[in-house]
Amino acid sequence: MPDIDNGSLPERKRGSGVKMVYDLLRDEILDLKLAPGSPIDEVQLAERFKMSRTPIREALVRLAGDGLIETLPNRSTMVSNIDFLNLSTFFDALVLMYRVTTRLAAQNHRLEDLPSIRRFHEDYAAAIEARDTLAMIATNAAFHAAIAEAGRNPYFTGLFRRLLDEGRRILRLYYQSYDEHFPQQFVDEHAEMIAAIEARDVDEADRLGKVHAEQIVAQVQKLFSRNGKLDIAL
Amino acid sequence: MPDIDNGSLPERKRGSGVKMVYDLLRDEILDLKLAPGSPIDEVQLAERFKMSRTPIREALVRLAGDGLIETLPNRSTMVSNIDFLNLSTFFDALVLMYRVTTRLAAQNHRLEDLPSIRRFHEDYAAAIEARDTLAMIATNAAFHAAIAEAGRNPYFTGLFRRLLDEGRRILRLYYQSYDEHFPQQFVDEHAEMIAAIEARDVDEADRLGKVHAEQIVAQVQKLFSRNGKLDIAL
DNA sequence: TGTGTTCTATTTGTCGACAAGAAAAATACA
DNA sequence: TGTATTTTTCTTGTCGACAAATAGAACACA
Structure with missing residues (x-):
């Protein structure tokens, strides 16, 4: 041990x-x-x-x-093991929570919520810049958790946190051997999301959350298919 | 004590x-x-x-x-106290989970899921018939929990169960003094939901879930406004 | 050698006891 | 009488020990 x-x-x-x-x-x-x-x-x-x-x-x-x-x-x-056979249920829940929390943040946020969101946004950008994969994973999760908090629905926030945690494990599993990096594009999307939230544009926030989530899912799935199932036994 | x-x-x-x-x-x-x-x-x-x-x-x-x-x-x-000031977050989450779970049940259910759903449906109808309020609350929750299980997404099921539990407390608080009854209409809607699930009509299941949920929310809110906040101190 | 049984060892679930913290009571002081 | 301080009381957090349950080893038997 x-x-x-x-x-x-x-x-x-x-x-x-x-x-x-x-x-x-x-x-x-x-x-x-x-x-x-x-x-x-x-x-x-x-x-x-x-x-x-x-x-x-x-x-x-x-x-x-x-x-x-x-x-x-x-x-x-x-x-707990990671349930690779039912990853789609994880992705379903994740995408929905991305949408809902971003939407609610646009609807319910207060001004004092924005600084911490922006700070995590910058941390994430810095992690991308530094190609620090682990920091990317962590700051990305923190960024979206902060948005969820601004949405002020503890039920959604609770589920979302759980999903982000699980995602942290999944990503770590795939990034530990392959040094992929999250595309710069995600940073820009984060910036757009902040703008939509700030403008209280609920529908746009929802749309951005959906697009963003689906891109992340696609990215992870791409890793999966390339990577095969070599690590699963681990 | x-x-x-x-x-x-x-x-x-x-x-x-x-x-x-x-x-x-x-x-x-x-x-x-x-x-x-x-x-x-x-x-x-x-x-x-x-x-x-x-x-x-x-x-x-x-x-x-x-x-x-x-x-x-x-x-x-x-x-834990019931957070009356933020009931809307509860309703938001409840409506969304009603929709999602019903939708997923239409998509993913297996034949062996239907009997238990139908059984709870009958139990609920019986509770309405008998004007047994507490049984209504319990069987209604069980009915929807069974639908959620058939949807086979443990993340949603988990959140939904939690919401149904909390709803059980809220309803009990309001039904203990006022002998309201759930309208017969809910039974018919349940039947429609089962039909949509069975037919794997995803969009219709989603729509029914939404309508049903919003009616329940409206019913509870009606109780609230009529009832005032007399019991809150309890 | 293969199979079923007993024994052993390890790990968990439960117990009763003790000590630290915080509220309530008692006391001192103005 | 009202306020500050000490004392007491009560509840919680932690501990070390024991007993039940299970897995694996040792054994018996064919």
């Missing part, structure tokens, strides 16, 4: 343990540092974080609620 | 405790046997279910993940 380094583990405050474990494991799962299907050992985690199994367990229950790990009753728990 | 009777508590099997507590509390919350805002006491629950606090806690973490309870760090945990 990989002996993941923890950095420093200073004296943690009461109540912060669960959140810390949850956040860390979540990141490791989404970054594929913990591969899909790999087993999760409570005792091992307890040792690693220098705490008892109880808070570890609590964090695991939360992760299971997010669908990031799966628990076999009385038996092992492991990182 | 209400001394809720438990029925019999026979010797429970290992591992079944959490699920049992989770299911029971969930039902009590959705049926408003536990009012929004009412406090949840771990020790009390532990006594009631004759088990230690650990599995209780685990169930509570799950419920918090579902948004049914809210936890203040180091301090109390309570049943």
